[in-house]
Amino acid sequence: MFIFIILIIVSHVQGECSLDCGNDGGRCLETKIKDMPEICACPDGTYTNSSCIEIEDKNDNETEITSINIHARRLLAVCEHSFCGDGGVCIIIDSTFGCICSDGGIADRCYSDINTGLITYCTLGCLNEGVCNPILGVCTCPSGYTGGRCEIARSTDLCRDISCRNGGVCNILTPTYATCWCLLGFHGDYCERQTVAPRCVSARCYNGGTCYEHSPASTIFAYCLCKPGFTGSRCELEYFRCPTNGFYADAYGCAQGKYFECVENTIIISRSCPRGLRFNFFLGRCDYATNVACPAI
Template sequence: MTTNSHYCPLAFVFIMIIIYPHVHGECSLDCGSHGGRCLQTKIPDMSEICSCPDGTYSNSTCLDVADGQENNVTSINIHARRLLAVCEHSFCGDTGVCIVIDSTFGCICPDGAIADRCTANTNNAFISYCTGGCLNNGVCNPLTGACICPSGFMGVRCEIARSTDLCRDIVCRNGGVCNVISPTYATCWCLLGFHGDYCERQTVAPRCASSRCYNGGTCYEHSPASTIFAYCLCRPGFIGSRCEVEYFRCPTNGFYADAYGCAQGKYFECVEKTIIISRSCPRGLRFNFFLGRCDYASNVACPAL
């Protein structure tokens, strides 16, 4: 079985039956009374998981799924999570099987172990270029030991600047165009009525006194050159010129894709199950919530809106 197939719930039921005899020892995780079973793993910071009767896996309890706690989540959020949660970027090898566990993934290895990756020889060492730290906002890939570089930089530690590459994977919104301003900086030039790092903000009124922002949005005045105009800064999970559309709610704690800001490297962190924090990757990178870190844009498929 290969790892480049898409997530299939029916396949997980078959996998669950195969791997269960390989798991030994006592599990302390309460997987609920709906037929969930606790499995021990070798995944760092996730020593136990629940194998649920619907073919999914959870690091908490199957009651989260059985009780329908995702019913209040908007369809666009569910679409974003499922579209990105595929196993083609896993490190399970040609003979390991990738499984989705809430906001991360695991591997069912040929020896029956459930781990963060499968290797023929776990003692094999690899050269780590990012143990000394990545430069210029580069992101370390702990599985390969290489640095993932933002737009405009390259090299094993992202130490080489390439001005001609500064607009790589920078996606401007609302008709904006990326332009190189200096040897180390590029920005989006926006059409009239839009501004922001990615032209994501829209003018709503000449001044805040005549503007109204909904759903807890805050009005700010922007004064480029001699002009002044107002715009609404929306709370995370809301969009629209006046923050009138809600498109994301936290289903539980963890990291989630931002369907509207994905191409700009935006993603959400949910804490205390209801608090949404907006996060951002270095310029030109996107958050691969399947791997739990920022990654090259070519490795992350953003949801179609």
């Protein structure tokens, strides 16, 4: 189970910080997380709820990562090459990263005055399923589109960041349409569905999965459509349950822009970003795939 934590962090401005963040550039930040009121943003790009000095003393081969003492080396290269600007600190939470700005806000990049020199295309509305980036004032565009409002169609980008599953390959069919070509026995938008039987009468789906028949050309075959949180050709494997309300990663569908919303503590709703985008749990919105690393399955 992969649990993602969304931090809302503000600069520590009152009193003395109780953490020893070291004398080599470590910064103390205050969070609104009940069990983690303060963290150190360390100069090596990591952060901890204890001390940057303790992090420096850790063995380089140590890979333990917890929600309280996160030492996310696997995404350190991404954080090092991101530009937070104007005193921002790049911080990683599991598989996403973002900037903590001097005013405590979470953003893609930090600016002294976010209104300076920015054209707020978002106020005009994003086109073609684009997602507003309120910090930069422009739209995050799905595959096949570009421009401040995603108004420019670019057919050569239709397969940008499209991850087909089970050996499938993305192919551009027309200037406005691309799809995954699947290996025999698989189909779906991302080749995510697997043939289990010739017809539903001979197929059995587990854990509340529903059998459907697919009839491309003259052939007919059956597949199981699983309830959120289950996977496998017959929905035999459960991989996610709601720990509490909120948004969580879909480990099997992350690369295809899928994520979960939990409501009433137990009900799982499957959500999806526009094609080519992934849900950034740090920023709380769909983002470019290069900014979101999916969890290992």
